[in-house]
Amino acid sequence: MSITETTTRAKTAKEQTSVAVEKAWSMPDWAITTVSLVVLIGLWQAAAPFIDPLFGSYPSQIFSSFLVMMESGTLAKAFWQSIQPFFAGYLLAALIGVPAGLLLGRYRVAEAALGIYVMAGYATPLIALVPLLMVWFGLGFAVKMVIIFLLAFFPICINTWVGVKAVPKTLVEVGTAFCAPQSRIMRQIVLPATLPYIMAGLRLAIGKAVIAMIIAEFLTAISGLGGIIINAANSFRTAEMFVPIICVMILAVVLDRLVAWLERKVAPWQSEIAGEHA
Amino acid sequence: MAHVELLNVSKTFALKVKGVQRHARALDSLSFNVDKGEIVALAGPSGCGKTTALRIIMGLENASSGSVKVAGRQIAGCGFDRGMVFQHAELLPWRSAVENIKFGLEMKNLPQKEIDERAERFLNLVGLGHAKDHRPHQLSGGMKQRVGIARALAIDPEVLLMDEPFGALDSQTRETLQMELLDIHQRTGKTVIFVTHDLDEAVLLADRVVVMVGGHLREIIPIELERPRSDMRLIRSASEFARKRTMIWEALHEPAKPHELAA
Numbered sequence: 001m002s003i004t005e006t007t008t009r010a011k012t013a014k015e016q017t018s019v020a021v022e023k024a025w026s027m028p029d030w031a032i033t034t035v036s037l038v039v040l041i042g043l044w045q046a047a048a049p050f051i052d053p054l055f056g057s058y059p060s061q062i063f064s065s066f067l068v069m070m071e072s073g074t075l076a077k078a079f080w081q082s083i084q085p086f087f088a089g090y091l092l093a094a095l096i097g098v099p100a101g102l103l104l105g106r107y108r109v110a111e112a113a114l115g116i117y118v119m120a121g122y123a124t125p126l127i128a129l130v131p132l133l134m135v136w137f138g139l140g141f142a143v144k145m146v147i148i149f150l151l152a153f154f155p156i157c158i159n160t161w162v163g164v165k166a167v168p169k170t171l172v173e174v175g176t177a178f179c180a181p182q183s184r185i186m187r188q189i190v191l192p193a194t195l196p197y198i199m200a201g202l203r204l205a206i207g208k209a210v211i212a213m214i215i216a217e218f219l220t221a222i223s224g225l226g227g228i229i230i231n232a233a234n235s236f237r238t239a240e241m242f243v244p245i246i247c248v249m250i251l252a253v254v255l256d257r258l259v260a261w262l263e264r265k266v267a268p269w270q271s272e273i274a275g276e277h278a
Numbered sequence: 279m280a281h282v283e284l285l286n287v288s289k290t291f292a293l294k295v296k297g298v299q300r301h302a303r304a305l306d307s308l309s310f311n312v313d314k315g316e317i318v319a320l321a322g323p324s325g326c327g328k329t330t331a332l333r334i335i336m337g338l339e340n341a342s343s344g345s346v347k348v349a350g351r352q353i354a355g356c357g358f359d360r361g362m363v364f365q366h367a368e369l370l371p372w373r374s375a376v377e378n379i380k381f382g383l384e385m386k387n388l389p390q391k392e393i394d395e396r397a398e399r400f401l402n403l404v405g406l407g408h409a410k411d412h413r414p415h416q417l418s419g420g421m422k423q424r425v426g427i428a429r430a431l432a433i434d435p436e437v438l439l440m441d442e443p444f445g446a447l448d449s450q451t452r453e454t455l456q457m458e459l460l461d462i463h464q465r466t467g468k469t470v471i472f473v474t475h476d477l478d479e480a481v482l483l484a485d486r487v488v489v490m491v492g493g494h495l496r497e498i499i500p501i502e503l504e505r506p507r508s509d510m511r512l513i514r515s516a517s518e519f520a521r522k523r524t525m526i527w528e529a530l531h532e533p534a535k536p537h538e539l540a541a
Binding site for chain 1: 336337338356357358362364366368370371372381382384385386413415416433
């Protein structure tokens, strides 16, 4: 092969890479999401003439209902009412679920003695317990918090438990080889190695907690966002019913993003290893 | 006095094969001594028990019978008198290079100032001053193992135990790290026991090679190459190198002796 030939080849290769780099530009994720939302809302709105306001609703109508409810203050009040037991129950689930999962995963006796209840609790339709919970905790804040706690607890606990099981044995051995006591192996090896699983559990639990919140408001004292939904539906004010539903959706998405952001903060190495863009 | 003494160390694992409880004898009455400052290689094919022997010396596993003494004292589990270098480095992925080196020092409960100072010193000893804040996934295989070696050395153990430390590296990186290990040994005079299946590596680094087959000690072969062995070319062309390499090879390929078949 002559020198000129080699250089030409090198040159073409170089040009090709530069072309590849230009092609590599792609739409940012947030832009794709925005376009997707605009298209969906646009199509929904376009279908407005065919929607009977009794059986359905469409974006502009929902938005005007939203403005009315904002002005009267009912929405903000309901939101505040819902969010309190929501956060209380969810945080309690995280505070108890994570340590419980760590213990189940790490100690054979704990796993053999209590694991079966956790699995059973996860598989049970906990909504069936609501009537009993009402007898125990009444109709107010406490019972709502307990329902939310119960639904959020299991995904957090089980994910943590599975995560501990997945910690490579050799990493624990590093701790043993350097004479780390059990408590430090737990805190400095098992816990950080399990963080990605814990965060996944926390994200799953948001969805569960939102469901629990609405169901609690349907079945116990009618209040909050769930209360608006049921009252509006009972009087066929369909557009008004959609407002809290959409609020709840937005709440869930925002919280999910928040936990995902938190995950990148507390476990940055994970997304780096996975090659996920921050 | 011998620094590390193994006396009749045996290890039996219980395992289930197709639902039937079986016992596998990984080590059978293994006895050998390692002198202070000596480098000893445990060599043999995979499954010969060399890694099990090393893990028992570290205290990561208990011997089924027999005793292990370090500096005249019977070992009871792990201790800071022994430092372990793992086969795949096994760095903690959430800690940077320097923080990984600090791990053992933290477990030793040293004052923070000394932890910082020592971690920095051993980071530089293995030539990774520039990669101080890199996380393991940002390090190459050779760099990871350097951190692994620094982490073990930082706690200032009397005995350095290495489980196929260079087995997963490419041949050039392996040679560089072998030279560095010889250099570190020359400077610190630590007792080193390492496991390898690479006969060249065994002859190159060790003062004595413990040849193991099927959980038994086959032969202990002394290597009479002068130290410091810093010139790789000179050592590899020495007749002693070729002779000892052949001796180990022959020891490995000998038919099993009667006492080995007994178990």
